[in-house]
Amino acid sequence: MPIDLVISDLDGTILETEDYHRRAYNALFRELNLSREWSEEDYKARLATMGGAKFDEILKWLSQPVENHGETCSKLYARKTDLYVDLVVDALEREELALRPGVKSLFKEVIGSGVGLAVGSACVKWAAEKVLEASLGEELVASLETVCAGDDVEAKKPDPEVYLLVAQRCGVEPRNCFVIEDTRHGMEAAHNAGMRCLVTPSKLAKGDVFQGAAGELESLEGIGVQDLHVFWENY
Ligand SMILES: [Mg+2]
Numbered sequence: 001m002p003i004d005l006v007i008s009d010l011d012g013t014i015l016e017t018e019d020y021h022r023r024a025y026n027a028l029f030r031e032l033n034l035s036r037e038w039s040e041e042d043y044k045a046r047l048a049t050m051g052g053a054k055f056d057e058i059l060k061w062l063s064q065p066v067e068n069h070g071e072t073c074s075k076l077y078a079r080k081t082d083l084y085v086d087l088v089v090d091a092l093e094r095e096e097l098a099l100r101p102g103v104k105s106l107f108k109e110v111i112g113s114g115v116g117l118a119v120g121s122a123c124v125k126w127a128a129e130k131v132l133e134a135s136l137g138e139e140l141v142a143s144l145e146t147v148c149a150g151d152d153v154e155a156k157k158p159d160p161e162v163y164l165l166v167a168q169r170c171g172v173e174p175r176n177c178f179v180i181e182d183t184r185h186g187m188e189a190a191h192n193a194g195m196r197c198l199v200t201p202s203k204l205a206k207g208d209v210f211q212g213a214a215g216e217l218e219s220l221e222g223i224g225v226q227d228l229h230v231f232w233e234n235y
Pocket of ligand 1: 009010012013181
């Protein structure tokens with residue numbers, strides 16, 4: 001069975017972006033005059049829960065009437081996303097943040113070999129596209145088969161919806177897709193979609209157990225298409 005499509009996650013897999021989400025929340029708190037700040041430990045504890053629960057906590061601090069929660073939450077999330085993108089793009093320009101090792105050369109090789117490449121992310125679509133362009137460059141982004149993001153789907157990873165949507169949009173069978181992920185819930189999303197998954201744990205996922213992964217690598221440095229085929233066939 002061949003690999004028809006390689007699907008990469010974005011946050012943590014292509015770039016170590018998680019801390020920029022934390023910094024964006026802290027920037028939001030400053031804008032709201034909330035004397036709060038999430039440390040790395042605070043944020044890691046909250047990562048176990050999805051976006052919505054973090055905003056429930058913030059809404060409590062703001063003492064907003066319950067009837068306004070939906071609207072306030074949407075506004076805060078939009079503003080946090082703006083702040084996040086600004087922070088990431090700025091860090092990329094200053095070279096404080098870079099692609100994880102091996103990502104760009106593997107992606108170029110995948111495209112060059114005729115295997116499709118796509119992205120499946122929980123991030124907001126416009127933000128994902130902007131971060132991808134700022135990090136991978138417009139030319140590589142234009143070569144992607146598709147970018148499916150958080151606002152394209154109802155359910156977040158480990159639900160398989162985003163990966164199944166990528167496969168559907170690209171007209172390939174899920175079983176012929178090879179996912180690259182950095183976390184366990186991301187890997188589970190791939191497995192729940194019936195896809196094999198190669199894991200390169202991000203800083204926050206170091207030490208997690210990736211049972212069932214087709215491979216676990218410290219990074220994609222030195223990894224080419226041929227290596228992907230080896231992991232695929234040995235699975
Ligand atoms: Mg990730």
